[in-house]
Amino acid sequence: MSDLVSETSLDAAAEASLTIGRPAEELRALWLRPDTQSRIWADFADVTVSADGSADWTARGPAGGEYRWRTSVQDIDQGLIRWSSGKGADIANTGTLAFQTAPGDRGTELHLGVRFDPPGGIVGEAIGKLFHIVPREIVSKALYRFRALAMTGEIPTTDPQPAARKGGTDR
């Protein structure tokens, strides 16, 4: 049993780090802008942020399933933002974003962590199978997109004009 629990919790948590050449204060303000959240998590979930800072999330499953939850920010201080889902979440979760000054002229190191707590009915199921992307990709892609937004004001995309035709398959 203990093996199962540790495996599940490992699978349900993910962290990623990267460095952005901007001061922490500027990045924190950008992170907290409502439209930023909807843009950086777009591959994983639709996020709508309300005026009070709470956010409604709809994440997509691999077979068209949807999971919903609402998060609110629990803590904001100079070095950390922490949020967590409230009652009634389809998949309870918490997240943290920590800011550290990077050495030299490199800006700010960001450490993003997300932990999912699968509900009773699916305890033991790998969280990666619930969503269409695994937790590690969820966090690393959100950070990548956030960096692009912070540095350039836009997020790289080919949608809806990928090189391949729609429905093109790997060969």
Add this chain to the structure above:
Amino acid sequence: MRALCWNGVNDLRVETVDDPEILNPNDVILKVRLSTTCGSDLHLIDGLIPTMKAGDVLGHEFMGEIVDVGRAVTKVKRGDRVVVPSFISCGQCWYCQHDLYSLCDTTHPKPELQEPLLGYPTAGIYAYSHAFGGYAGAHAEYVRVPFANTDCFVVPDGVSDEAALFISDAAPTGFMGADFCNIQRGDVVAIWGCGGVGLMAQQGAMILGAERVIAIDRYPERLAQAQAFGAITLDYTQVDVVEALKELTGGRGPDACIDAVGMEAGGTGLQNAYDRVKQALYLETDRGTALRQAILAVRKGGTLSILGVYGVMDKFPLGVLMNKGVTVRTAQQHGQAYVPRLLEHAQRGELTPAALATHHFSLEESPTGYHMFKHKEDGCLRAVFSPSTA
């Protein structure tokens, strides 16, 4: 619009696809005046690089006219005749700020595909598989170009479309390879491969002050072009290259060696047969004959500059590099760092990239162009397409 699409291994077709549109504020849309084949396209066409998808529009070396601009674009305008490097670079991130443009931190729409392969994602590139971004290519009437303020360079008067075309990729790649060699007075530079990149590396080495440039290939018409550029030439099927290079350098060996060949290097003898069998069985993608020769030939303490595109290679002679104290420099092209000076060299006639344009085709004939380029028929050095003229 019409575009050249990849549909599977060795299956190229010109098809009607949707016109590109502005998606981000820094985008422009280019009407493609000229585009060209690159040796690295052959890796995609031959299926040596995964994550291609049916319908992918090919072409990463191109120039054209701006016909639409995004609202954040300030440095170029509608009607400008521009050349665009193959890698998409934002100009803002740490890598761009350090002139390492092909390593840009912000332009890859699918970093999760590439990070497991390389550890960190690179810049996105036009038409170079989905692991490299999945951007549509330029063998098409129109192409979307992101980050136009950084990636579009206005072609000055006196530089023809044909010359500007190769300042998109072959010229900056070759010139960067020569720049890696930190060329000093009296230096001899040996360059494997007299394709577009190799020839541009030769002119680059001359511009940067090499005493002598030695060009190595097997195709007479390519060796003739190298000779026309002022290089001493070696046909590797006729001579022992390493011995010949010693002879030409008074036994010192070249101060720098540039590999402008890559994973599909031809060769002779047992090592070549071994490499070909392993490649055919997908045990490795790379033959690497040129690279092995260059490692052996370079003088002690010299520089090895690798421009050829590689995947994985076993039996790599790392110990030779170590014991000889060789400096290795390599990269995909940091084109944006070189294009301005290359346009000036072309304007002054010191760089003559238009010489690479040996064969011309309409877009509709582009599959034939790739066939001729791949098989080097009729001395085809580069096939050039004119997508916006019927």
